[in-house]
Amino acid sequence: MSLHVVNEPTNIKKEIPDMTYYFISGGLPNNYGGLTKSLLLRAKLFGEESKKKTSFMTFRFDVEMHNKISELYKNGKIDQEYTSIINLFDDFLSKKTKTKRLYDEKLELEQIKKQAVMGKIAKTVSKLFGGLKNKLVITCYTDGQTIRYVDYMNDAKQVIKREEYKKNGVLALVTYYDVQINKMYLQEFINEKNEVYLDKHYVWNSEKKDVQFTHFTWYSEEGERTIKDEAELRQYWIEYLQNENDKPKLFLVDSRPQDKHVFKVKKAPSSYYAAIIHNKHYGDTKYQIKGRYKEVFSQMYNLDAIFFITEEQIEDFNLIAGEQETFFFTPHTIDKPLDSEVLNVPSEKYKAVIISRLAAMKNLTHAVKAFSLVVKEIPEATLDIYGSGEDYEKIKKEIADHNLQKNVYLKGYTNNPDHEFQKAWLTISTSHFEGFGLSNMEALSNGCPVVTYDYDYGARSLVTDGVNGYVIEQYNVEKLAEGIISLMKDESTHRQFSEQAFKMAEKYSRRNYMKNWSYALNRMIEVRKEKELLAKKVGQKALPMTLCNESEHQTKIEISSIHNEAGEQVSLIGLDRKNKAEIISVPVHNTNQFIITNQDVQYEKIAANKTQVIDFYVRFMTNGKIKSMRRLSSEQAELAKNVLFMDSGYKIEPYTTVKGNFSWKLTEPDEE
Known part of the structure; x- marks a missing residue:
């Protein structure tokens, strides 16, 4: 897989493209978390660093919206010169009206x-x-x-x-x-x-x-309209914005509940639609797509880009969808100048700190459990936990249950996290999952080593085990305690980790942040042009299948002719109809044949997502990994009624869809 990597100076366009940027979220919460912070910072930096104007789009009706916006401008969270916060009700419906x-x-x-x-x-x-x-x-x-x-x-x-x-x-x-x-x-x-x-x-x-x-x-303004739901209202607004003028526009969705409202709008030629991924997308296994992410996967081939804040998550998206030329790496940044003088601030040897929301996903009771083992070895060790949230009482009880009231302290909110990280010897991260781990990045920027569980995502992006901290097997409380004890006792290792922590933070500087976004956005534009050119070469019509021989162990498919004058790689692809998970991928055989065996079918994906229908496409791919797909038509081929794949037990029924295309219906073994 080819990914753009930060700090790679060659072949990177430095300018953010001249577009109108819409960053989309449902609303503006009173106490917003990492997702909204990330969106606001992106808008701010696009303005300050590239002089590009952005709009933070919100959809929900909110009587406090005006006050919230005023506070953000007042506190410098966004720059009013470059960023406007616009709302469906306040800035569209209420103004584009003849009134009742x-x-x-x-x-x-x-x-x-x-x-x-x-x-x-x-x-x-x-x-x-x-x-x-x-x-x-x-x-x-x-x-x-x-x-x-x-x-x-x-x-x-x-x-x-x-x-x-x-x-x-x-x-x-x-x-x-x-x-x-x-x-x-x-x-x-x-x-x-x-x-x-x-x-x-x-x-x-x-x-x-x-x-x-x-x-x-x-x-x-055009008259009275009856609208069935809020999704339709939202789509009216997006249609209006994208058709205001011919200037290129990017509609970038940050909040997964908004995907279904945005991505179903008919895209104007000048518009680009994209998603940015902030949190873990899979469920029980890495093949199972979480419910709120199904829309992103189902729209995969209609989107111009999907942006990721960790390289690990790109790899995991590839497991489900296959490698895509529209995946881009755009990690977070640190919203402050980096100063190596933080390494000269004295740290308290036996002091650990956590700055976090006190939320269930942060799993902070494990930090307390681990610290009960730490104080047995180092009685003077202390842990300060800063933050608020729904798990406050649960964590307080855990502290009491382990008699740690003189070692672990719930300190509430801090308005100076840099100071707390600088004076602490280390920080601890015990989350079930993260999108990135902003608190860890902040710790590193202050030269504070991290002892972290190995969760998805961000743990290994930020912490290299034995270099700037320790990465511990997830949920292994004893190993977590051992890492904390080891680092608290070893001043030499702590000094080395602290220096390396600061070096890692430099990777996420503003300069590199803008480099990554510049590369990704310019490449997004290039990829769409290249895809359009390839689509013209290979055509848009479905490719007719002339032969379909099926047995219990394989299916042979023959196409009358594949015109491939440009020499692209040709494959037969089977996609889950609902979420576009790539279930089957086989190369062309003897210029116009494809052979599917049991080994070519990814039953783990089928089971994880309860796949019911697989649709087939012929995929053309250039050496530059640009792809174009054509549906496989089965109107000219006689299909068998039922085929049993004995290795899996799944019953597969090949059929021709109402549009004349080739698909499989799947029946699980226990449904017989």
Whole structure:
């Protein structure tokens, strides 16, 4: 496999291509994690380093979006000159509207604020507006001052309507309730001009005993539109953006739940669609695709690029999909200048530190268990754990169960992780899995060696066992403790590891980060051109199969003629219909024949993903690994009804699809 490697100076275009960049996530969480941090940093660096403008696209309705954006600009997380954060509701639906009507039923909130005492608001309001038929109840944001909701109540104290406000006092959403069932039946979305631009409709579901969403009505500039779901709304927006002008655009999806909304849009000629992989994609085995990743795999051949932050994960994607010319290595970076002076900061010999979310995937109870063994050997050893999360009580209990209250401390949030890593002797990483391991990279940039479990992904990308830390067999608590003890006792090894840690961090400098993205994006453009040229050479129509001889042990397929004047490598490929996992790959035999034996079928992939249908293609590949595929037609060949592959027990039924193409239906042995 050929991968671009950081620090490789030759044949790398330094300029990020001149495109419009859309980085896509579902929303902007209040307490965002590594995925959102990565997206924000990418947008920031594309601007600061390459002067390219980017848009952070969000889809979810969020009354706090304006405040969140202001905070990001204020805190310097993104550069307002180069990056805009845009939202489906705020920046498209609410603006591209003829509107249903003006909403003029709300009370002036300033009047309520002036005359009502917060905390006694309900009684005060009823006096102020005694002439109104309905009473009001006010709910504030956490500051106790800014109004969040205004609930309109009937005489039976039932909510009949709720007005929802942004923090700047602008009305955003009105919800109407059916008092017979105490459930909503309609929501009206309000823009800053007080116009109703979108309705969301609900009906009662007697079976589920709850209301369910039925459809949207969008009052668009072109007229009233009935829209079946939010996916359709999102697709309207992407279609609008990509057709605004002919300038090249990249729609890069960071969040897997958004894949199904973006990748099903018909791609404009000037648009490029891509995904970046942040987390582990496989389940119980490396052949089993996790549910949220199925859309990426199913769209594999329609995407212009898939970007990876570790080389190990590219290898594992190859196990399922085969090598693809659209896979690119674009690792994370350290968002700060590297300073070798960190190596001169004195470290506390018996002090370990962890800076992490206290989440289940981080498996921090193992760090505590290992430390119970460490203190038996080194009683003065300490471990400071910084962070917050849902596993706080679980970790606290683990500390108490091992009587480690004087050795292991839950320290809460730190706003100076660099300082903590610099004064610590080492850091510990015990995750079940990671996308990369940003905390480990931060530790290395401060000359702090890492003792880590060998998880996917990032452990071995960042830590070379015996060079800048120790990589321990996953879940082996005793070995983890041994690594910690060994490093705490050995000052000479610690000094060497610390120096090598800093050298590893240099690999992830800003300069190298931009090099990798520049290479990947320029190559993405070249690959699409090369694929289009190859597709013209080999044609687009399905290739007719003239012969299909099948026995219990092999299938022989013959094609009347394969026109291959350019001399490409030709193979027969069998793909899982749902996720495009590569199940079969056999080279051409005697210029126009393909022979499939039991050994050519990857039953592990079939079993892992419960493959039901395999579709067949003829693949043409150049020496530069550029591929073009043509569907295999079976209209001209007589097919056997059933064939049993005895080695596997699977029953295989060759058939011709409604479009006249060749496929296999699979039946598992236990389904007989």
